[in-house]
Amino acid sequence: MLFHGYFRSSAAWRCRIAFGLKGLSPDFVPVHLRRDGGEQTKPAYRTINPQGLVPSLTVDGQVLTQSLAILEWLDETHPQPRLLPDDPFARAEVRAFALTIAADIHPVNNLRILTYLKGPLAQPQEAVDTWVRHWCQDGLAACEALAVRSARRGRFTFGEAPGLADICLIPQLGGARRFGLDTTQFPRLTEIEAACNALPAFTEARPDRQPDAEA
């Protein structure tokens, strides 16, 4: 397995947590998202992932892209420990929580969006930071509500073991704080985060622990 990622990418961070939980150690190729206009936008990387985004996972000559698709594939092919429950309703609840982050918070705050806000739309850094905090606030408030109302809540978002929801939540909380959002307003989410932070799979996946980390 060959993993293309970047230390600060939320989507790559999700995959790193899952690798840790599953006991996998794929070879790592850093793709620097900011150097020279972004290595991810260059033809060499687009040959691997035509979308020009990280992460990508190459397995037996096949390239997997999109973090949620990679995580579902990991769970189907390396089923212990499980990232998704068995019951279809429970699976839908976990996936909806994960997508609230992975589809509705993260992509609107991604580097390419912020670059467009600053470039073509000529927005100052302050307006860009406000944009990020706005969508983090909106989406994490929904996550807090979804987590609180769940009949399946436990030590982790949906149960007594970490899974796909937690894997998406932890990097997003980190990203929100990086832009100055006070995450203590989400007591259930920070309680879950504390439970995750007791596990090496989560702490070792942090951006500052990666070989390509920068200050």
Add this chain to the structure above:
Amino acid sequence: MLFHGYFRSSAAWRCRIAFGLKGLSPDFVPVHLRRDGGEQTKPAYRTINPQGLVPSLTVDGQVLTQSLAILEWLDETHPQPRLLPDDPFARAEVRAFALTIAADIHPVNNLRILTYLKGPLAQPQEAVDTWVRHWCQDGLAACEALAVRSARRGRFTFGEAPGLADICLIPQLGGARRFGLDTTQFPRLTEIEAACNALPAFTEARPDRQPDAEA
């Protein structure tokens, strides 16, 4: 089954196609996204979906949200015809294509984003339309590349029967054209669209065929 949606929502449109393919007819409750600041933002609807977005599907008192989670649930509980293949690599390929649209094109062009661009960021309509076309262009070009290079390509995106990838593609092509993008630049995608348009499940799911449709 009770389906909350809106005729023009891409995410609701995806679900309608799947209902048609599976032969299901859930009861429909329209949620008007533009009337009175948006019915989806009001407490009555947020009780159903705390995120304040459509669609939602209520089944046996449980609420499912996020279109991709609803589609996966539909495929797990109503398995004929299948929306996802059996092989894990093939499933990952289908999901990555679906997420390229559902996570990286659609959410950045959603109504709430365009409202923010026009409101707090004071962008003129022309800049907003350019924004939408930019992300449609970028994302659909990646979809075209993913579709062309696939060893599993067929009459539909990944095979001889429609599935999750096609369900996400058709509403996104419709959305892109609504903002003036020329989709004929994507020959493989428009070829797939023609195959889909031969099926009633796709034509009957169109926005202008819905009970809440407006001119």
